[in-house]
Structure formats: structure tokens, C-alpha cells
Amino acid sequence: MSLKVIFAGTPEFAKLALDAILAAGFEVPLVMTQPDRPSGRGMKLQPSAVKQAALDADIPVAQPLSLRLDGKYPEDAQAAKALLESIQPDVMVVAAYGLILPQWVLDLPKYGCLNIHASLLPRWRGAAPIQRAIDAGDAKTGVTIMQMDAGLDTGDMLLVHEIMIHDEHTGGTLHDDLAEAGAAAIVEALTRLPEGELTPEEQPEDGVTYAEKLLKSESPLDFTQSAAVLARRVRAFNPVPSCTMMLPGLEQPVKVWQAQALNQTTQAPAGQVIAVSTEGIDIATVDGVLRLLELQRAGSRRQPVATFVQGWQLPV
Structure with a gap:
């Protein structure tokens, strides 16, 4: 039929x-x-x-x-x-x-x-x-x-x-x-x-x-959550609505397109940048370390972290 x-x-x-x-x-x-x-x-x-x-x-x-x-x-x-x-x-x-x-x-x-x-x-x-x-x-x-x-x-x-x-x-x-x-x-x-x-x-x-419907208000990463939770959020919100965060020295939020939870601990306060290299930007969370791997400045294109860090200098 x-x-x-x-x-x-x-x-x-x-x-x-x-x-x-x-x-x-x-x-x-x-x-x-x-x-x-x-x-x-x-x-x-x-x-x-x-x-x-x-x-x-x-x-x-x-x-x-x-x-x-x-x-x-x-x-x-x-x-x-x-x-x-x-x-x-x-x-x-x-x-x-x-x-x-x-x-x-x-x-x-x-x-x-x-x-x-x-x-x-x-x-x-x-x-x-x-x-x-x-x-x-x-x-x-x-x-x-x-x-x-x-x-x-x-x-x-x-x-x-x-x-x-x-x-x-x-x-x-x-x-x-x-x-x-x-x-x-x-x-x-x-x-x-x-x-x-x-x-x-x-x-x-x-x-x-x-x-529930995805809200733009959910985009900012909350580093009082664990690194594992934040890494999943970055994956889930790629490509929409995308995740964002502020980095020291930049006036506007950057989009975070790829990140991973590292198997390490830190005593640094949640949200603090603890390491910067061509391999990643490491951010302290309440439980573990989140490594940023792909980012995007406002008005720019997505960049792998090795390229991104060349144009961004972490303030002392």
C-alpha cells in the first residue's frame, strides 16, 4: 500500500x-x-x-x-x-x-x-x-x-x-x-x-x-562547576547557543568551541587562568582544570588555541 x-x-x-x-x-x-x-x-x-x-x-x-x-x-x-x-x-x-x-x-x-x-x-x-x-x-x-x-x-x-x-x-x-x-x-x-x-x-x-529551550543566558561558563561538567556544556552548546567567557586583558567575551577536562587538581580560585601554552589555556574550576582548545574573539574567526595565544597576552 x-x-x-x-x-x-x-x-x-x-x-x-x-x-x-x-x-x-x-x-x-x-x-x-x-x-x-x-x-x-x-x-x-x-x-x-x-x-x-x-x-x-x-x-x-x-x-x-x-x-x-x-x-x-x-x-x-x-x-x-x-x-x-x-x-x-x-x-x-x-x-x-x-x-x-x-x-x-x-x-x-x-x-x-x-x-x-x-x-x-x-x-x-x-x-x-x-x-x-x-x-x-x-x-x-x-x-x-x-x-x-x-x-x-x-x-x-x-x-x-x-x-x-x-x-x-x-x-x-x-x-x-x-x-x-x-x-x-x-x-x-x-x-x-x-x-x-x-x-x-x-x-x-x-x-x-x-x-528546556536553550537560552543565551546559559552561555557564560560558570567555573564554580566542575571541569567535567563544563567540558560537556561546551560540547553540547556547539554550535548553538555556544559557550562564552571573559579572559583577562580582553574587553569582550570570547566563545569557547572546544575544551577538555584535565585529570589534575589545583588550589587556585575558580575561574583563574593557571597556565597558557600552545597546547591550551588552563582555567581552574571548583573541581579540576578546564583546558580551552578552540576559541573565537568577537568579530573574528574560530582559532585553535595555538593561534589564539599568539594574539593574546595574559596581563601580569
């Missing part, structure tokens, strides 16, 4: 899933995505990654401001409802779409709405599961194909693909690995769905955590 799939998504994570669905031969009569946003130095309106992929594949695109019939943009919602009802989709696939789906959307497709969520539910429900998993020191994560309901990532689980988190993973590289896993998982789910081969599994009540 060939499913008629409505796809709703916005960023690169979702684009990979759309590409995989199209490559697998599923019919996609409509793509829904967020309205174009200003971006770049000229702040010109730019299409989302999903919209661009849909246009390249000659698929019609809808960009409603809201899907709530009783919300702020009822005209958008009514137009979207009429469009979806005219298509009569078998299923809607949702990946990082950015709009809340009201009940009328959840009920409309024959098989409901399937969400690609970048965590092993019920751990890390919410907005930033990829970064929070690294930040918390999780050993593994993955993607969950979930039957959507009215709650926040609370629906029944249909399919799970696990991924181990290694010490080199950043928020960016883990995002890419999970995007590929999500693309493969949704194709498998759509293939098995019509045959009744997916058994919904209710999420357990134990182990629920929430991945």
Missing part, C-alpha cells in the same frame, strides 16, 4: 526525513513549514530547509501562521483545514515543525500524526533534547517515532533507534547523526504502518525529563 503523506517540518533535521520519504517512493502531496524568516547580513526573507527541499521536488508548500481555529490567525487555520481535508492524507509526519497541532489536525489523517523526536522518550521531552542529553552526560540517546497526542511529546511510542553518545560528539554532530537515524526510522515506520506491524507502547511514567 502506498501511503499519502503530509509532511510538516522546518529545519535541516526535518529536511533529511523529507528527502528519505521521497526517496522511498511515498506520495507527498503537500509540505507544511514555518513562514520564511529574515536571515543573513541583509536580513532578507529566507525559506526553511524543508521549504527549499519541497520546492526543488515540485511539491506544494503551505506556511500557515497558526493551525488553531480559535487562535490569533483563524483565517490561516481555516485555509489549512480546507486544504488538508481536500487531500485526505493517510498520515502526517511531523519533525521539528514549530507549530502546535490542535486536535482537528491530529484526528484528520487515517493513521494520525507521527512525530520524529530526537531522544529516547520519555527522557528529554521538549525543545532541546539533543543538547540536554550531552549536557547531562547521558551515555546514549536516539530517535523515537511517536504517535502524537495533545500532550507535549507524551504519545505512544511506535519505533525507537538508539545512538551511543561518544566523547567527541557536539550538539552539531549529534544532531546530524540523529537526523540520519530519524530519516531511516520514519521510512521504516511508514513501511510497516499499513501492515499493522507497529505496536503502540505507552510511555512509562518513570524517567520523564524535560529538555
